[in-house]
Amino acid sequence: MADIAVSTRGLVKIYSNTVKALDGVSINVNHGEIFAVLGPNGAGKTTLMRILTTQLRPTSGEAYVLGYNVVSDGDKVRRFIGYVPQEFSVWTDLSGYENLLIYAKIYGVPRHEINERINEVLRFMDLSDASKRLVRTYSGGMIRRLEIATALLIEPEILFLDEPTIGLDPAARKMVWDKLTALNKELGLTIFFNSHYMDEVEMYADRLVILNKGKVVVEGAADELKRSVGGEVVELTVDDMSKTVHRVNEMNSLGIRDVNIDNDRGIVRVIVDNAEEALPVIITTLRDAGVRIIKASISRPTLDDVFLKYVGGKISEEGRLQEVRTLRSVIKKG
Structure with missing residues (x-):
């Protein structure tokens, strides 16, 4: 101790x-x-x-x-x-x-x-x-x-x-x-x-x-937890998130570890072993399925991914932030 x-x-x-x-x-x-x-x-x-x-x-x-x-x-x-x-x-x-x-x-x-x-x-x-x-x-x-x-x-x-x-x-x-x-x-x-x-x-x-x-x-440690998520992240901004999740989950050969939706940002996050190899296949498959891809990018896992994995959601900041800002503003004005 x-x-x-x-x-x-x-x-x-x-x-x-x-x-x-x-x-x-x-x-x-x-x-x-x-x-x-x-x-x-x-x-x-x-x-x-x-x-x-x-x-x-x-x-x-x-x-x-x-x-x-x-x-x-x-x-x-x-x-x-x-x-x-x-x-x-x-x-x-x-x-x-x-x-x-x-x-x-x-x-x-x-x-x-x-x-x-x-x-x-x-x-x-x-x-x-x-x-x-x-x-x-x-x-x-x-x-x-x-x-x-x-x-x-x-x-x-x-x-x-x-x-x-x-x-x-x-x-x-x-x-x-x-x-x-x-x-x-x-x-x-x-x-x-x-x-x-x-x-x-x-x-x-x-x-x-x-x-x-x-x-x-x-x-x-943050790095340890991010490693627990594993792989790399493909972020997709699309016009149909539910169809995207369904089609991506069918791609068994891509080494996909997890798929989740970030509703706050309107994106689908795909955790894969190798993002550079997976991204072209994902894009082609989604386009063939009639999904319009607005934006696609690659990133490493973040604490957001850790939170999504272990909690199944995302921390909502804005409501609490506004409450605190308003309260402190009122108190400052007396």
């Missing part, structure tokens, strides 16, 4: 005696790694994080953070973790510095260290010049960096982040992750995060777990 930062064993959480949000979740997170949790809405991601941060008690099973049981040793766990929720967690009618001052007092930072700690996290998150401004004047990315700064005041060993960049534009997302990866590399900080963004999980996570309906579906 010495190298394990977070561990769960058969974790179960049932709401109202009927809804099983977690169903036997067992994971291990190593010290100093960036660990991601992926899953569709309702998979249990936020419930898992709230148990690990001592906000919820599990129905059964065990969870440990830095060797401490999150139920019986909750006070000890809270001394060593930082937590940044999805929800807005700073006051917009106060300055950045004032927000940090309040959090420093809530967290019990020693009085003689408060000013130094505040200035340190402001510098690290590139917020020193804006520290005296009201938070309502901050951009979305600046607010998220301030929220992360509040969690760093106690100098945690593990940082838990629930959707750390949801609702931010690509430039703001990159800046947030530049800071998080610097914390991980320079301080050895363990980072545990939930995300809807496949690209940031693929780019920044050392390992990940996919949850679906409260259960662990698969766990491992």
